[in-house]
Structure formats: structure tokens, C-alpha cells
Amino acid sequence: MATAVKKPAKSTKAKPGNKAAKKSAASAAPAVQNTIALIYDFDGTLSPKNMQEYAFLPKIGLDPKKFWTEVARLSIERQAEPLITYMHLMYQKAQEKGVQILREDLVAQGRDVAFCPGVEGWFELIEGYVKQRSGGDVTVRHYLISSGLKEIIEGTSIYDQFYNVFASEYFFEAYQLPYPKRVITDTSKTQYLFRINKGVEDVNQSINSHMPENDRPIPFQQMIYFGDGETDVPSMAVTRQNNGFAIAVYPKEKNSNICKELFSVGRVDFYAEADYTEGSDLHKRTCLLIDKILCDIKVRQEKDQL
Numbered sequence: 454m455a456t457a458v459k460k461p462a463k464s465t466k467a468k469p470g471n472k473a474a475k476k477s478a479a480s481a482a483p484a485v486q487n488t489i490a491l492i493y494d495f496d497g498t499l500s501p502k503n504m505q506e507y508a509f510l511p512k513i514g515l516d517p518k519k520f521w522t523e524v525a526r527l528s529i530e531r532q533a534e535p536l537i538t539y540m541h542l543m544y545q546k547a548q549e550k551g552v553q554i555l556r557e558d559l560v561a562q563g564r565d566v567a568f569c570p571g572v573e574g575w576f577e578l579i580e581g582y583v584k585q586r587s588g589g590d591v592t593v594r595h596y597l598i599s600s601g602l603k604e605i606i607e608g609t610s611i612y613d614q615f616y617n618v619f620a621s622e623y624f625f626e627a628y629q630l631p632y633p634k635r636v637i638t639d640t641s642k643t644q645y646l647f648r649i650n651k652g653v654e655d656v657n658q659s660i661n662s663h664m665p666e667n668d669r670p671i672p673f674q675q676m677i678y679f680g681d682g683e684t685d686v687p688s689m690a691v692t693r694q695n696n697g698f699a700i701a702v703y704p705k706e707k708n709s710n711i712c713k714e715l716f717s718v719g720r721v722d723f724y725a726e727a728d729y730t731e732g733s734d735l736h737k738r739t740c741l742l743i744d745k746i747l748c749d750i751k752v753r754q755e756k757d758q759l
């Protein structure tokens with residue numbers, strides 16, 4: 454299915470896995486390659502804080518700073534993967550406080566997550582820009598790749614805006630405490646960039662088979678990755694090494710030091726405050742990169758006619 458998939462109406466919540474399965478099954482023909490992918494980190498990029506800090510940690514009376522410090526200490530002490538450690542510790546702490554948190558509670562907590570300025574209107578703003586600049590020939594998709602929790606993201610008001618969401622998840626029924634089902638670390642985020650690139654978004658399908666560049670629905674050159682810090686470095690590096698683009702952002706509550714560092718060593722094309730409102734630096738710089746991508750698509754299409 455090479456044509457753009459219109460995002461579902463609010464009443465039919467996005468079921469990314471289902472859409473991905475349909476796409477993969479129908480990917481025999483050469484790709485049209487007229488889709489741009491904007492790919493976002495969540496914590497610190499679209500939302501000023503970590504998503505667990507809005508409802509989960511307050512509900513069990515935990516100070517976020519103390520919680521994340523304990524995660525870091527435990528993962529070093531036990532040589533454990535930090536992502537698995539935080540997922541385990543969240544529920545261990547809830548159990549210690551006698552608080553039961555079910556899947557539906559996490560989804561409900563998504564409603565408390567705050568966004569950086571302009572985020573809720575950003576998706577349509579960008580879609581309108583691409584439509585206007587390309588005359589409707591090129592479409593844009595928004596993807597989320599997050600080490601945070603898919604259950605919480607599902608409850609946010611922006612969930613339906615994404616073509617697909619890849620995030621860490623729990624098994625809720627297998628053990629006494631919820632158990633990590635999918636863990637997305639800094640480096641494993643890059644797997645999902647290749648899934649978007651190859652159109653193999655059904656996570657049950659192998660991503661490792663060879664696929665010629667021309668058959669890949671979204672070339673890296675048509676991707677822009679948005680992230681806020683060092684945890685995004687592997688994704689930024691993979692995107693840029695394959696001729697895609699990366700933008701580092703910083704919430705206005707934080708300073709721009711990390712972004713400046715990423716820019717100065719050539720890991721990102723631009724950096725800007727995480728302000729997604731029309732006319733902001735981030736908006737202007739994103740539109741510049743989109744113009745460049747659209748121009749490259751036109752050049753390629755012209756060459757293909759020869």
C-alpha cells in the first residue's frame with residue numbers, strides 16, 4: 454500500500470500494528486517514495502518532562518528525581534538494562550505502597566501528560582504545509598519512537614496523530630507484577646527507523662531481509678528525526694548517515710547546552726526550542742528541511758522521466 458493512509462477518525466483509535474500488517478503484505482511493487490516521515494522522541498521532545506512524572510509517580514507518592522536516581526543506581530549495581538530497571542521499579546514501588554495500577558489506569562494517566570507549546574496543532578500545520586508546497590503529490594506521516602510507555606501514550610490527546618507508535622510496553626497478565634513486553638532502548642530505537650524505511654512496520658515481521666533502496670517506501674533522505682538529547686544520538690546518527698535529517702530540541706524549562714553540543718559536533722542539522730507553534734524557530738527550520746526534501750523528490754522524479 455504505497456499511497457498515504459489517512460489518519461483514522463477520533464472514533465476509530467489508531468491501531469498501528471494492524472495498518473502495518475496490511476502494508477507489509479502488499480509491498481511487492483516498487484515503492485512510489487512520495488512520503489515524508491517526521492519521527493519524534495516523546496519525553497523532553499514533545500512533552501517537557503518524562504511521561505511517568507505527570508501521574509504515575511505522584512499517584513504512588515514518589516519524587517521523580519529520587520525515582521530516576523534509584524533507577525540509575527540499581528541498574529549500575531546489578532548491571533541491568535536501565536529501561537528494564539525503570540519498568541520493573543515502577544510496579545515494585547506501586548506494590549510497596551499498596552497501589553494497584555492496571556493497564557487502563559496507565560492509559561487514563563496519559564490524559565495528564567502536558568505538551569510543549571503548539572504540539573497539538575503541529576501535525577495538521579505540517580500536513581497543510583506539505584500539501585500546499587507539493588500540490589498534494591507528497592504526503593507526510595508522523596511517527597513516534599519512545600522508550601516511554603505505549604500505554605500512557607495511548608491516553609494522550611495526540612495519539613491519533615501518529616501513523617505508528619513504537620514504544621515500550623508491558624505484559625499485564627503474565628506475572629504477579631506487570632512484566633516488560635517490549636523494551637525500546639536508545640540503540641534499539643534505530644530498528645524502528647529501518648522498519649519505517651522499509652515499510653515493515655508489523656513488529657512480528659523480520660526487518661533483516663535485504664531490500665533494494667528503490668523498493669523502500671520512505672528513503673532516509675525523506676526523514677526528519679526530532680529528539681532532545683543524548684539518548685537520541687543513535688537515531689540521529691543513523692538518520693543522518695543515511696542522508697536524512699535531525700533536529701535537536703530543548704523545552705524552554707531546560708537550557709540549550711546539549712542541543713548546542715549536538716549541533717557543534719555535527720550530529721544534528723538544526724536545534725531550536727521545543728516550541729511547535731506556527732512561526733517559531735522550530736517551525737521555520739522544519740519547513741526549510743521539508744522544502745529541501747520536496748525539491749530532492751522533484752529532481753528524482755524528473756530524472757526518472759528521462
Ligand SMILES: [Mg+2]
Pocket residue numbers: 494495496497498680681682684
Ligand atoms: Mg527524550
